[in-house]
Amino acid sequence: MTLFERSPRGVKPTPDGTRILPMIDQALDALDAIVAEAQRLANPAPDTIRMGVSPLIGADLVARAFDAARNLDRPRDLVLREADLTHLREDLQAGRLDLLLVPAVQAMPTFRHRVIAREPVVVIDPADSRTESPVELHAAADAAYILVPDSCGLTTFTTELFRSHDLPLRTYPGEASNYRVLDEWARMGVGAALLPQSKTTHEHGSSRPLVRAGAPVEITYEAVWDNATPLAADLEDFVTSLTQLTELTERTYEETGD
Structure with missing residues (x-):
């Protein structure tokens, strides 16, 4: 079976290739999904989120972070560490922390960022x-x-x-x-x-x-995390929940003053 044919004008799929190539793409996608699921089962995400915080992060934002972790589809415990920014960044890069809550004052280009408050x-x-x-x-x-x-x-x-x-x-x-x-x-x-x-x-x-x-x-305060860890999906959900809780708190304060 020939999937491609060559001509002076280039390469294009044969009629058989037009039918078979999409099936090959689907099979490769399914194989990738099997590999990803096997890795997830072999290396399950931990039950905790190790979160580093700057001393500037207030107790109210930390309290909302605990609520966000408890409200995940698979609830997590937060393990907090307060330290200066240099040590927090080093620990995130080394995999000793899962996520940071810090002032948005320095770029970390290879990590995910989202403004929280x-x-x-x-x-x-x-x-x-x-x-x-x-x-x-x-x-x-x-x-x-x-x-x-x-x-x-x-x-x-x-x-x-x-x-x-x-x-x-x-x-x-x-x-x-x-x-x-x-x-x-x-x-x-x-x-x-x-x-x-x-x-x-x-x-x-x-x-x-x-x-x-x-x-x-x-x-501005932001969350920073690595998107290439077993926790990546949960961290995304955690940050989304924390952002929503913060926005709700701010709206309530604007409306009631409490």
Whole structure:
């Protein structure tokens, strides 16, 4: 049986080939499905999702992650690890973690990414505590900012925010150990600070929403995971569920304030 015929104008299927070739494609697809299912049965996905989180990720988002894991068709337990971004990325690349929840401040091109949540950023500057009205980014550039070690993603976010808008970033010569100390030092008047709104102390009366051309400046949090693991399908479902829970929570807050 001849499947193809050659001519000066090229190669084309014979009448027999036109009938047989689609069947061959179907057989190959079925064989691929058999191999994939055999691998799934031989290497079943674990019952846990090992999730790494940045210190900037709030407890409310982590709580929703637990709900999302429990609501999977095959419920999973979450095993959490909080660490700096460098260690989290290394562990994800080495297969020691299944998924990250981190600020979206650095690309990992070979991994899947999905935005999970956003929140407004505020400026804490006791030197300008007469008002709590929004402050434009170009005006905020007049302050000297306390920074933290580039581990949780906040310093990367801050420096990239100013750089991307061609604004100088004036910095305090010292360094706070983490965002909690950053908040305290700014409240003491050591310098100004840029923080996600949820990370400021409630008694802080000198925080002002940061805006650019009147629109709130926001920090984005994302899920990052490897799509080539036995857990890939469950991780996709988990991230989708977490995104939906977050959107529902945000809509409820907008409607009720609770």
